Amino acid sequence: MTAKPVLNRAQFHTSVAQLRDLPYSRAEIAFAGRSNAGKSSAINLLTRKNRLAFTSKTPGRTQLINFFELDADTYLVDLPGYGYAKVPPEVRAKWEGLLSRYLQEREALAGMVLIMDARHPLTPLDRQMLDWFAPTGKPVHILLSKSDKLSNSEKALTLRRVEQELAALDSVTVQLFSSLSRQGAEEAAALLEGWLAQARQGEPQTNG
Numbered sequence: 001m002t003a004k005p006v007l008n009r010a011q012f013h014t015s016v017a018q019l020r021d022l023p024y025s026r027a028e029i030a031f032a033g034r035s036n037a038g039k040s041s042a043i044n045l046l047t048r049k050n051r052l053a054f055t056s057k058t059p060g061r062t063q064l065i066n067f068f069e070l071d072a073d074t075y076l077v078d079l080p081g082y083g084y085a086k087v088p089p090e091v092r093a094k095w096e097g098l099l100s101r102y103l104q105e106r107e108a109l110a111g112m113v114l115i116m117d118a119r120h121p122l123t124p125l126d127r128q129m130l131d132w133f134a135p136t137g138k139p140v141h142i143l144l145s146k147s148d149k150l151s152n153s154e155k156a157l158t159l160r161r162v163e164q165e166l167a168a169l170d171s172v173t174v175q176l177f178s179s180l181s182r183q184g185a186e187e188a189a190a191l192l193e194g195w196l197a198q199a200r201q202g203e204p205q206t207n208g
Helices: 039-047 089-105 124-136 152-165 185-201
Strands: 011-016 027-033 065-071 074-078 109-117 140-145 172-176
Touching: 027 039, 027 089, 027 185, 039 074, 039 109, 039 140, 039 185, 089 109, 089 124, 109 124, 109 185, 124 140, 140 152, 140 185, 152 172, 172 185
Parallel strands: 027 074, 027 109, 109 140, 140 172
Antiparallel strands: 011 065, 065 074
């Protein structure tokens, strides 16, 4: 009998607004991306749970780091969306401080999934997330979301351009992804399952 994929066990665990409130974790994967890049839809598709992650237009919810438990002390982590909400500079600075410290210091973090709208990839804020996380040497997997909005030729060009621009970063992989057409969903889920399996075994993280 085949074991149920770990991602499909996801259920909401807690939301935190301060690093001191982070739960104990053996392994976790963070999801990051600009607000309205399709992050919540990607989480819902990969976990096969339609309403696990909610899209909210209110800035309040985006201030929180949301933890979804997969099994004992193993999590998917939904990071605050960035670059969209009209918030005061001091609030934005607080969010950036929270995100940067989490990405750089969280030992249990096995890797980061960075969602970019395939029509507008590698924005300055996307690059900032990579700048914060890449020095850890842990893997980053980029989902070029909403790929169904592009023609086949545009998909190929976009994928090639992003791969070329990030070629110097050994720990980064890129794929096309669509929550609507489900393009790339199985590929992404398999990669994340591999990250989690390696992290639980204490093995070095690679892009597999």
